[in-house]
Amino acid sequence: MITTALFLAAFAVTPPSAQVASRLPDAKSLGAFHTQLASEPHVAGTAGDARTIERLAALFRAMGVDANGASLEGFEVEVQEFFPLLARPVRAKLEIVAPAELLPQVVTSEGRRGVLSLGVTEPNLAIDPATAHPDLDIAWNAWSGSGVAEAGVIYVNYGRREDFARLAELGVDPKGKIALARYGGNFRGYKAKFAEEAGCVGLVIFTDPSDSGAARGKTWPDGGGWANPECIQRGSLLTLPYSGDPLTPGVFASKDARRLDLSALKLPKIPVQPIGYGAAQQILARMKGPEAPKEWRGGLSCPYALSDENLRLRMEVEQTREVTRTANVIARLRGATLPEEEVIVGAHHDAWCFGAADPLAGTICMLECARNFCELARRGQRLDRTLVFCAWGAEEYGIFGSSEFVEKDRDTLTDRAVAYINLDMAAMGLKPGAGVSPTLRARVDQAIAAAPGPHGDGAALDVWGRDDAGRPSYGDLGGGSDHVAFWCHAGVPSIMLSAGGGEGTSYHSNYDTVAWYRSVVGDDYASARLVTGITSALVAEFGNANAPHASAERLVVDAAEQARRLAKLASDRKLATAAAECTRLAQGFDELREPARRFDQRQTAQNGAADQPRAEAWTLRQLSSLWLRAGGIPGRPWFRNLYAATDRHSGYGTSSWPMLREAIEDATEGDPASAKRIDAALSAYFQVLRRLEETLGVGRDPATGAGARVQEP
Helix, strand or coil, X not given: CCCHHHHHHHCCCCCHHHHHHCCCCCHHHHHHHHHHHCCCCCCCCCHHHHHHHHHHHHHHHHHCECCCCCECCCEEEEEEEECCEEEEEEEEEEEEEECHHHCCCCEXXXXXXXXXXXXXXXXXXXXXXXXXXXXXXXXXXXXCCCEEEEEEEEECCCCCHHHHHHHHHCCCCCCCCEEEEECCCCCHHHHHXXXXXXXXXXXXXXXXXXXXXXXXXXXXXXXXXXXXXXXXXXXXCCCCCCCCCCCCCCCCCCCCCCCCCHHHCCCCCCCEEEECHHHHHHHHCCCCCCECCHHHCCCCCCCCECEEEEEEEEEEEEEEEEECCEEEEEEEECXXXXXXXXXXXXXXXXXXXXXXXXXXXXXXXXXXXHHHHHHHHHCCCCCCEEXXXXXXXXXXXXXXXXXXXHHHCHHHHHHHEEEEEECCCCECCCEEEEEECHHHHHHHHHHHHHCECHHXXXXXXXXXXECCXXXXXXXXXXXXXXXXXXXXXXXXXXXXXXXXXXXECCCCCCCCCHHHHHHHHHCCCHHHHHHHHHHHHHHHHHHCCCCCCCCHHHHHHHHHHHHHHHHHHHHHCCCHHHHHHHHHHHHHHHCCHHHHHHHHHXXXXXXXXXXXXXXXXXXHHHHHHCCECCCCECCECCCCECCEEECCCCCCCEEECHHHHHHHHHCCCCCHXXXXXXXXXXXXXXXXXXXXXXXXXXXXXXXXXXXXXXCCC
C-alpha cells in the first residue's frame, strides 16, 4: 500500500497556504451558513430564491470587511442575473379508480366510493416544525406534461432503455398504459422519455425501500435517516441535448436574449407524478398480472406484478412554464501575481425544498472556503491566481446557472480558468472521493495528502478510495451537476468533490431540512469540515504559480486506457476494424508516456523561475483544450469536449470519448454508414494524438523539424 508519507515525499514541499487553508474550516461558521440558507424553501425563481440570493450576496460581502470595517483589497461580489424558462406546479392528483371490488370500503374526501386517492405530498412531522412551512409545494417533476390520464398500469422497473426492451421480450405491451417506475438506474427525465417513446400515456415514479427506504435501515424520523413511506423525490425531467436555459442554447440568457419558440423544445408530453413507496404499495398490492422478473423486485412486502389492465390509475398534472428571473452570486478575490488566471469553486444554491443536503451541504463548504481565503489574504497570504467563488442559480431545473456563466464568456474562460471545483451536496459523510479530469489528478494526489482527514486526524488520503495499485482512485467526469458546462462544453479541467457514507437520504423531499441533516449526517459538521479542508487544499495547489497544475503523463495514461476500453467494446460488438484501430490509438498514447513524463519534469523545473517563458505555462494549460471540437459531438453539438460528455441514455453517467463511443455503440456490423461514422470519429481522435505529439515535441527531426506521427486510419 502506498502511504501518505510516501506521497508527500514524492512531491515538493506543500505550499504554506495549503497547510493553513486546509486547517481553517470552522464548524460554527459552517453551521451558521447552514441555518441561514436552509431557513425557507427556495425553489429557483420563487420569492424564497430571491431572498436566498440576497443572503448569499450579504454573506460574501461580509467576508470582504474586517472587524474594523476595512475592506479587503481586490475582493468583489457580483449578482449575475439571468432569465431562464422555469416550470411551476399548479396542481396534481393521483387515484386508483378501478376495479371497484378491490376498493369496496374506500370513500374519498370527495365522497366517491371505489376511488382511492394517493398522497402527492409529505405529511408534517411534529419533530421538525420546518415541514409545516406554508411555502412547501406538492410533490412534482418539473417539465412534466400537463393533462389527465386514466389507464391500466404497467410496472417498468427503473424505466431504463433495457427495461423497456425486456418488456418487449416478455411480450408485455406498454402502449396506452400508465407506467410505474422506481427511482434509480438513470436520470428521471429518461424514464419519462423512454415511457413516452414506448407509448405510455403517463408515468408515476416512486422511491423503492430497497434503494433508499426501510430496507436500508431505520427511517426518518423513527430512529434513522432513510426515506419513510411518505417521502417523495422531486426533480427535473429535462433531457435536451444541452445544459442551461432551454430557450437560449449556447448563449447567455439575458433579459433581452433571442429565444427559441417554446413549441420547438422536446419537452415531455405525458403527465409525470412522483410518489412515496407507501402509495406505490397501494398500487402494486392490487395488481393481479404476471410477476415481474426476480431482479425487478424491490423492497415492498407485496408481489411486483408486470401489468394489470383492470387496475386503473387516474392522474392529473398541471404546470406552467415562464421566463423567470434568478441569479448566480459570484465573489472574486484577485490573485497576487497572476490575476488574469482563475481557480473557480462552485456550488448551486437553489433547492426543491429547504435543500439542507442538496445543495447546501456543498454550498456551505464553498462559502467557508471563500471565508478562509479572504482571511488568508488579510494575513498577507494571497494566492498567485484569482479565486472565484460561485453560488449557481437554477441548477435543479437543468444545470442552468453555471451553464449560463460559461456561455456568457466561454472563449476567454477556456483561456483563463486553470480548474473548476464543484461541490454539489458534497458533505454527506466521511468517505471522500472525486471525479477528476485526467490532467489534474497529480495535483489532486498532493492536495488530499496535505488536507486533514475526518475530525482533523491524519490526512484525507488515508480515507480515500484506492485503485488496484494502491493509488488514489478517481472517477470519470460526466453528467449530473455544475461541472458539465466547464468540462464538457468549454474544456476547463474540473473536479467533482464529495464525501458520502451517511446512513440515510432525504433527497429532493420536504424532509431535507437542517433537523434531518444534523440528526443523520451530524451536528458536528465533521463532513463539511473534511470537504472544506480538501477544497481549500485543492484551491491552494491550483492557485499557486510555483507548481504546474496539469500533468501530461496522467493524461496519456488515462487516454490509453479509454482507447483500450473502446477496443473491447468494438470487439464485443464484432467490429473488428474498429477494435484494431482503437488498439492502435491506445498504443499511440502508451508510446507518449515517457515523453509526457519528461515534459512534466521540465514544467516542474521551469515553473516559478523568473525567466520562465509564459509560452510554457500556456502549453501546459492546452493539454485539455486539445480535445475541443468546434462542431461538437454529432447530434449533440453543445458538447464540444471529445474527452467526455454526459451519458445520452442515463443523464447522470459519463460517456468517455463520446464521439467514438457513441459511433461504436450505434454501429451495425457490415453497415457502410456505421463504418463511415466510426472512421470519422477515429480520425478526430488520431488528430488529437498528433497534436499531443506536437505539444510534447515527439519525433522531431533535427534537420527539418518534422515529427514522426502516428498516421490516421
